[in-house]
Amino acid sequence: MADIFVSRRIFQEVIDMLKEKGHDVEVNDSSRILPQEELIEKTRGKEGLICLLNDTIDEKFLDACPDLKVVSNVAVGYDNIDVDAATDRGVIVTNTPGVLTDTTADLAFTLLMSAARRIPEADRYSREDKYEGWELMQPHVGVDVYGKTLGIVGMGRIGQAIAKRAHKGFDMNIIYTDIERRKGVEEEFGAKYVGFDEILKKSQFITIHVPLTPETEGMFGGEEFERMNDDAILVNAARGPIIDEDALAKAIKNDQLRGAAIDTFEDEPDVNSKLAEIEEFVVLTPHIGSASLETRLKMVKMAVENMIAGLKGKEPRNIINEGVL
Numbered sequence: 259m260a261d262i263f264v265s266r267r268i269f270q271e272v273i274d275m276l277k278e279k280g281h282d283v284e285v286n287d288s289s290r291i292l293p294q295e296e297l298i299e300k301t302r303g304k305e306g307l308i309c310l311l312n313d314t315i316d317e318k319f320l321d322a323c324p325d326l327k328v329v330s331n332v333a334v335g336y337d338n339i340d341v342d343a344a345t346d347r348g349v350i351v352t353n354t355p356g357v358l359t360d361t362t363a364d365l366a367f368t369l370l371m372s373a374a375r376r377i378p379e380a381d382r383y384s385r386e387d388k389y390e391g392w393e394l395m396q397p398h399v400g401v402d403v404y405g406k407t408l409g410i411v412g413m414g415r416i417g418q419a420i421a422k423r424a425h426k427g428f429d430m431n432i433i434y435t436d437i438e439r440r441k442g443v444e445e446e447f448g449a450k451y452v453g454f455d456e457i458l459k460k461s462q463f464i465t466i467h468v469p470l471t472p473e474t475e476g477m478f479g480g481e482e483f484e485r486m487n488d489d490a491i492l493v494n495a496a497r498g499p500i501i502d503e504d505a506l507a508k509a510i511k512n513d514q515l516r517g518a519a520i521d522t523f524e525d526e527p528d529v530n531s532k533l534a535e536i537e538e539f540v541v542l543t544p545h546i547g548s549a550s551l552e553t554r555l556k557m558v559k560m561a562v563e564n565m566i567a568g569l570k571g572k573e574p575r576n577i578i579n580e581g582v583l
């Protein structure tokens with residue numbers, strides 16, 4: 259049976275699943291991200307790699323690991339993998355879509371609300387024992403969420419889950435942009451398909467749910483912030499490089515928009531220091547969109563099932579590069 263390398267610590271029960279199938283499994287049983295040279299050293303000679311979104315699987319890696327048959331990414335996003343290069347070399351690539359949709363939408367909506375209602379600021383204030391009694395003009399008066407206009411950039415699975423929450427729970431007026439029009443979503447959630455410019459100009463909240471591609475990289479920069487409402491809050495639980503973070507910090511400081519809730523950073527694990535300096539209406543979290551125990555377990559189980567199928571020569575349920583078969 260094939261040898262598999264797992265690039266980071268994952269649940270033991272799924273390692274056991276692989277072993278039960280007769281695979282030899284080696285795990286980097288730590289939270290340390292292996293530098294690419296080390297990842298190559300560990301993967302070379304193996305047929306399967308289970309990796310995370312911060313492992314770079316590019317041409318250099320693939321050429322150095324010629325025995326590799328399956329790369330199973332434990333994430334829905336796969337911008338860390340050169341899929342074309344994998345296809346050219348006959349390597350199957352899989353991801354974990356669907357199982358994290360609601361968890362990620364919950365987080366994005368939590369971020370939106372936390373920024374609007376200034377929860378982290380209020381939390382810090384309470385812990386620092388600064389609360390001296392209820393008053394009308396409290397220091398953490400925020401802004402309402404219900405009934406506002408929400409611009410959704412990318413109406414895929416997660417975008418739609420956000421639309422459902424916004425429409426059913428918060429009576430929000432939804433406008434969206436996407437590479438295609440989604441009539442079903444329009445009917446179900448009263449969403450209106452508009453151009454990107456209208457999203458920028460009309461939204462009081464904007465939430466990003468597109469993959470990172472050459473087209474979406476830097477989609478939000480200085481010019482876009484200039485066109486946004488000065489009361490807008492921007493939410494990003496997709497991929498950091500979609501936003502120019504320095505320009506975002508500058509725009510918030512210049513009152514071009516009210517704030518931001520950011521879960522993914524341009525240069526992870528670095529958290530942009532200019533954004534971190536801003537206390538008001540800014541919330542920062544360390545890429546925890548899918549981070550619930552239940553969902554993380556579902557993701558690794560799915561990744562392992564994809565691996566087992568791929569190594570058996572069957573088409574994995576979540577294959578990205580079907581053309582490879």
Ligand code: GLV
Nearest residue numbers: 332333334335548
């Ligand atoms: C997380 O960001 C994922 O792509 O699964």
